[in-house]
Amino acid sequence: MAHVTFIHGISNKPPAADLLRIWREALANAADPLPLGDLGVTSDLVYWADLFYEKPDTNLSAYEGVLENTPEAVDASGGATPPQPRSDEEAEFLEGLRRRLTVMTDGEIAAAPDAVPPSPQGALERIPLPWFLKKPIMNVFLRDVHHYLFDVDFAPPGRTRVPIRQTIRERFVAALRSPQVSRPHIVISHSMGTVIAYDCLKRVAECPGVDGLITLGSPLGLDEVQDKLRPEWTRDDGFPHERVAGGWTNIFDRLDPVCGFDPVFANDYRRAGAAAVEDVAVQNEGTWRHSITKYLRQPAVCRAIRKMLGVSGAA
Amino acid sequence: MSSEQRVDELRARAQEALSTLRGMCQDEDVIGAKALVEALRNERDYELMGQLAEAVSRSDPKDAKNRRLYAQYLIDTGKATAAIDVLQPLARRLPKDQPEYAEATGLRGRAYKQIFFDAGDKTTPGAREALKAAIAAYRGPYERDPRSTWHGVNLVALLTRARALGMRTAPGLDPQAIAAQVVDTLQKTPESERDEWFLPTLAEASLGLRDWEVIDLNIQQYVAARDAKAFQIASTLRQFTQVWDLENRDERGRALVDMLRARLLRLKNGIERARSVASIRHAVEGRRIGTGFLVEARDFGVQPDDQMLVLTNFHVVNGHGASQGLKPEDAQVVFEAVDPGRTYAVSEIVWSSPVDRYDASLLQLGEPATGIAPLPIAATLPVLEDTACVYIIGHPGGRDLAFSFQDNELLDHEGPPAGQPQIPGVCRVHYRAPTEGGSSGSPVFNSRLWQVIALHHKGGKIGMSKLNGKSGTYAANEGIAIQSIVAAVKAGRG
Numbered sequence: 001m002a003h004v005t006f007i008h009g010i011s012n013k014p015p016a017a018d019l020l021r022i023w024r025e026a027l028a029n030a031a032d033p034l035p036l037g038d039l040g041v042t043s044d045l046v047y048w049a050d051l052f053y054e055k056p057d058t059n060l061s062a063y064e065g066v067l068e069n070t071p072e073a074v075d076a077s078g079g080a081t082p083p084q085p086r087s088d089e090e091a092e093f094l095e096g097l098r099r100r101l102t103v104m105t106d107g108e109i110a111a112a113p114d115a116v117p118p119s120p121q122g123a124l125e126r127i128p129l130p131w132f133l134k135k136p137i138m139n140v141f142l143r144d145v146h147h148y149l150f151d152v153d154f155a156p157p158g159r160t161r162v163p164i165r166q167t168i169r170e171r172f173v174a175a176l177r178s179p180q181v182s183r184p185h186i187v188i189s190h191s192m193g194t195v196i197a198y199d200c201l202k203r204v205a206e207c208p209g210v211d212g213l214i215t216l217g218s219p220l221g222l223d224e225v226q227d228k229l230r231p232e233w234t235r236d237d238g239f240p241h242e243r244v245a246g247g248w249t250n251i252f253d254r255l256d257p258v259c260g261f262d263p264v265f266a267n268d269y270r271r272a273g274a275a276a277v278e279d280v281a282v283q284n285e286g287t288w289r290h291s292i293t294k295y296l297r298q299p300a301v302c303r304a305i306r307k308m309l310g311v312s313g314a315a
Numbered sequence: 316m317s318s319e320q321r322v323d324e325l326r327a328r329a330q331e332a333l334s335t336l337r338g339m340c341q342d343e344d345v346i347g348a349k350a351l352v353e354a355l356r357n358e359r360d361y362e363l364m365g366q367l368a369e370a371v372s373r374s375d376p377k378d379a380k381n382r383r384l385y386a387q388y389l390i391d392t393g394k395a396t397a398a399i400d401v402l403q404p405l406a407r408r409l410p411k412d413q414p415e416y417a418e419a420t421g422l423r424g425r426a427y428k429q430i431f432f433d434a435g436d437k438t439t440p441g442a443r444e445a446l447k448a449a450i451a452a453y454r455g456p457y458e459r460d461p462r463s464t465w466h467g468v469n470l471v472a473l474l475t476r477a478r479a480l481g482m483r484t485a486p487g488l489d490p491q492a493i494a495a496q497v498v499d500t501l502q503k504t505p506e507s508e509r510d511e512w513f514l515p516t517l518a519e520a521s522l523g524l525r526d527w528e529v530i531d532l533n534i535q536q537y538v539a540a541r542d543a544k545a546f547q548i549a550s551t552l553r554q555f556t557q558v559w560d561l562e563n564r565d566e567r568g569r570a571l572v573d574m575l576r577a578r579l580l581r582l583k584n585g586i587e588r589a590r591s592v593a594s595i596r597h598a599v600e601g602r603r604i605g606t607g608f609l610v611e612a613r614d615f616g617v618q619p620d621d622q623m624l625v626l627t628n629f630h631v632v633n634g635h636g637a638s639q640g641l642k643p644e645d646a647q648v649v650f651e652a653v654d655p656g657r658t659y660a661v662s663e664i665v666w667s668s669p670v671d672r673y674d675a676s677l678l679q680l681g682e683p684a685t686g687i688a689p690l691p692i693a694a695t696l697p698v699l700e701d702t703a704c705v706y707i708i709g710h711p712g713g714r715d716l717a718f719s720f721q722d723n724e725l726l727d728h729e730g731p732p733a734g735q736p737q738i739p740g741v742c743r744v745h746y747r748a749p750t751e752g753g754s755s756g757s758p759v760f761n762s763r764l765w766q767v768i769a770l771h772h773k774g775g776k777i778g779m780s781k782l783n784g785k786s787g788t789y790a791a792n793e794g795i796a797i798q799s800i801v802a803a804v805k806a807g808r809g
Contacts, residue, residue, distance in 0.1 A: 001695075001731060001732055017701075021701075021702055024700075024702070025702075028763050029576070033763055033764070035761070035762070035763030035764060036698070037697045037698040037700050037702070037703050037761075037763075038693070038697050038761035038762065038763045038764045038766070039694075039695065039764075040694070040695030040696060040697065040698060040731075041698065042698050042732075043698075070563070073563075128435045128436075129435065129436075130436060180732075182732065287435045312694075
């Protein structure tokens with residue numbers, strides 16, 4: 001037996017059970033199919049969208065569809081408002097992160113909702129999506145990363161505020177301790193979920209160890225994020241060897257705006273000064289390259305998972 | 316010959332035709348090459364199809380059908396504007412009453428349709444113009460001949476999409492009325508005249524009626540059709556997702572798309588696996604008693620390990636004809652999907668275990684089953700998730716080979732991590748599936764990898780006691796986990 005713990009990324013999501021099914025289905029429908037259940041591999045999902053959103057998104061099809069015409073389909077649902085910094089440090093962090101996504105001001109974005117501006121461009125400018133979709137992507141990304149890294153007390157309307165990082169850390173640790181877990185046990189993380197997985201595996205003493213880590217479409221390459229993972233993170237000792245016994249494979253699409261322009265980790269997360277992360281570039285189809293289902297269908301992703309779990313290919 | 320071998324042979328013939336056409340060639344070489352272009356299209360090998368169509372065009376530049384197929388290659392390899400440049404002069408030079416005219420015009424519609432769907436933002440002027448041009452291209456041939464249901468069904472789909480985008484293109488046309496007309500035309504087509512596109516066209520036209528009961532019925536008929544081709548299913552799938560945007564409509568739409576996807580998968584794998592499934596017959600009466608399947612001796616630790624064996628139930632074949640089974644000398648094995656006329660005798664029972672244990676017999680055949688691949692054996696049972704399901708291939712009720720695909724939920728099993736086997740060493744598996752008597756001895760497959768997870772041995776229309784100490788009964792079928800049989804054979808345990 002083997003076990004996979006998934007952790008999702010930014011924006012609102014379908015209910016946990018549906019989201020887990022969608023992730024499993026994406027692997028099972030990959031070009032090089034990896035049906036975890038048929039292979040006897042159990043899986044579970046660390047779900048944290050409920051900490052940010054009043055209720056889950058029940059329009060499941062938007063998360064599996066081929067069209068990129070709704071906020072749900074481009075990881076931009078839930079109507080996040082831009083986070084308000086509480087200190088100069090937070091303001092600087094948010095401004096730095098925002099610059100990674102766009103060089104345009106709010107005024108310019110509002111004035112040119114559909115135009116793709118001339119260079120120089122930020123990561124978002126490169127995507128041929130209208131700004132009515134790109135702006136919520138930016139808002140939700142800035143908010144989720146900020147609230148986690150600065151452990152902001154937050155709750156959707158009508159609920160009691162909770163410290164975001166502490167609560168998500170508790171959920172992650174609980175999932176890794178679940179009696180369902182068997183070895184080898186790997187974590188597959190996406191987007192903001194990669195920051196959470198890394199934070200827990202590197203910095204949370206009570207977090208159990210795993211046998212491998214896979215990061216997909218991760219913003220962990222951004223300086224602004226790395227700065228907030230100190231002091232445990234350093235460039236020469238960034239690999240989470242404390243709790244990751246096996247390898248770390250990082251898979252990215254160069255046109256995925258969440259990775260910004262820093263998708264490669266081997267240099268930033270070394271182990272005793274030597275490169276230890278395996279960086280793999282893929283090309284997702286379509287306009288929105290950050291989509292988790294697109295990543296999960298990539299043969300390179302299935303190969304990396306197979307290798308870590310020690311399961312063979314299709315019959 | 317497996318489908319893979321057939322495709323390889325087709326490619327080899329196409330390569331040969333390419334080199335023939337490059338040198339001195341006869342008329343019949345060109346005629347043969349034209350047929351290969353179409354065959355390659357059906358297998359979706361567009362690159363080779365394009366090369367051959369180009370070569371044919373050089374030998375016979377006026378052949379309208381080849382030019383049209385060449386344009387199809389261009390569309391399917393992302394060169395829609397080049398396809399339009401090929402199709403426009405072709406349509407101009409063809410008389411309007413010639414079938415090729417309607418085909419070429421319709422394909423021009425397909426090219427514009429592709430341009431529309433490739434546009435990231437469907438509201439841009441370019442995308443809307445392409446949609447308008449596609450509607451116009453399908454409209455002409457359809458209005459000239461309403462029996463042209465291919466054009467009609469595309470007209471319905473594109474008009475529906477245009478209306479959803481708020482476009483006023485062709486204001487006099489009502490997509491729902493055209494859909495009704497297309498369905499009516501199709502239903503009036505005599506059975507003998509229904510071609511391979513009948514069911515997919517009917518299924519898609521039904522979408523325009525917005526009557527979900529009819530839609531469900533027609534699509535189910537389509538996916539259940541035995542002769543549906545991968546090319547057609549893929550084409551319908553593309554139409555349903557890209558044109559109708561069904562996945563983003565609602566749960567019902569998504570379920571329809573899932574059905575098509577699953578069918579594509581089954582076509583690829585299930586048909587291959589069915590070749591290794593045999594009927595077990597009464598040697599004298601010819602009556603089908605049960606089912607069995609080819610396995611490799613190596614997987615069971617039996618020597619010589621490169622021989623092929625047949626696994627079936629004890630109650631189908633056993634040494635003394637006990638439990639209503641056949642004695643080996645009374646049984647014959649027929650791989651009906653390979654050659655229904657070829658029978659194999661059973662020479663020996665290599666291992667068997669009675670009904671209340673593994674209910675299994677491993678049979679050695681009188682002569683080797685050549686050209687048939689053994690079924691792959693799963694290393695583990697599937698995880699008991701709410702979406703887990705199984706497939707069965709066998710001879711239910713002693714009838715022809717049948718696939719059991721619907722409602723095949725994996726209910727429970729006695730395997731790891733939480734199983735508690737009641738019979739020492741025997742691991743039972745429960746699933747829902749429409750099986751009957753003749754299904755005994757059928758392979759039970761996991762749903763994605765098509766590996767054998769169990770040997771089916773009994774069905775339960777009546778209450779089957781639940782597993783793992785759970786109280787009560789349910790409607791379920793029971794199989795014996797293949798790995799527990801493997802372990803028993805290796806240990807010499809019966």
